[in-house]
Amino acid sequence: MARPRTPLLNRERIVTAALRLIDEEGLAALSTRRLATELSVSGPSLYNHFATKDELLDAVVDSVIGEVDLSMFGEAARQSDGDWPEALRDWARSYRAALAAHPNIVPVLAQGPGRRPNALRLADAVFGHLVGAGWPRGQATRIGALMRYFVTGSALASFAAGFPADAEVYDAADYPHLGEAHRLAGHRGAVDEGAFETGLEALLDGLALRYERLAARRST
């Protein structure tokens, strides 16, 4: 065939197929040869669109981050300083939802923004909003970091599904308190969602406490 009149591939088609493969069969299932087969081309064809597999993975990761809603950090939203917990809450939920839809790529994404535009935009929006709300820059950095820790950790894997549904695993002599652990996997959605929401609200309450202390110190 050689070069066709209209190209068979483009970056977007490749990224979409790669993400689907990662979602359905895991990160390890994404090989350039397998992906090429999926796209009905030969293995080396991909190298006309991405220099390396790593560059392709970068594009996949940034497309996932692009799904995170940042609108709550816009100018219109920043009317009053006290709004930051609401913004952070809405953002964290959207962030988690975007990542949890593609858990197998989270370990790559968690390495940080690197030079990926969508990831840098996200970091910029969060940091800018917190500083605008009155947080000192050093604190704003830490809050951005700890929120990423919590969200990536909660999207990386289901807590409930990490416990085998087989009751035989939990020998009462070895694990006296895990007698019901085999039932966790059956309530996967509720357990994981509940843990995320409890953690998020606890974090926001704890941060609000620190924000009040800051304000009190400033007014003296």
Added chain:
Amino acid sequence: MARPRTPLLNRERIVTAALRLIDEEGLAALSTRRLATELSVSGPSLYNHFATKDELLDAVVDSVIGEVDLSMFGEAARQSDGDWPEALRDWARSYRAALAAHPNIVPVLAQGPGRRPNALRLADAVFGHLVGAGWPRGQATRIGALMRYFVTGSALASFAAGFPADAEVYDAADYPHLGEAHRLAGHRGAVDEGAFETGLEALLDGLALRYERLAARRST
């Protein structure tokens, strides 16, 4: 050579060498052939000690979890109900330290305990202590989950090191608030440690608030 009089390998030697390879060159660098070369044997030799590469990885993961201190959950420590935040704080620090020493294996470990004894022991100790301190079982499960979310997220990768040290990356037109982000990587330890400690204390404060509400409801 064939079978030597004293075995060349055992599971412990293999696990130690595998963890070193993962730490120094990343999870992708761990191949059975490479590991065998490192141990001065041929590739297939490893299969006398582990059925698959996955089984070997499981052993590596559990050896890392085995480093987490659980002594704060012992009988002696559970004198009074109000002690749970201190125990949780000490445990979270030890948990994070153990994982952050081997960040490249965290994605594997974050999949949950599976059938790994040390991981199950850890889950059992945390859950048992929280229930013993008066938390309802459902809440105790969520707290165990959210703590794992936060700790694995914070050990998975450095937040600071995720931002390239190259100032050119942060074009002011695109990222108006990231003008200093290139300096983050230089303060890697302080930023990551600070974010973890801030997040941990905020979480514990937020949870203490909920614990008080629980106690208030019970006494009415």
Added chain:
DNA sequence: ACCTGAACACCGTTCAAGT
């Protein structure tokens, strides 16, 4: 410019053969 097949240095794993 964009695709192909052939080739290189790798993988995980199986298996028969050795002691």
Added chain:
DNA sequence: ACCTGAACACCGTTCAAGT
């Protein structure tokens, strides 16, 4: 029981050749 070399079906990537 524990190691070996040979073999199988895979990898990521390069490159010359085609249109």
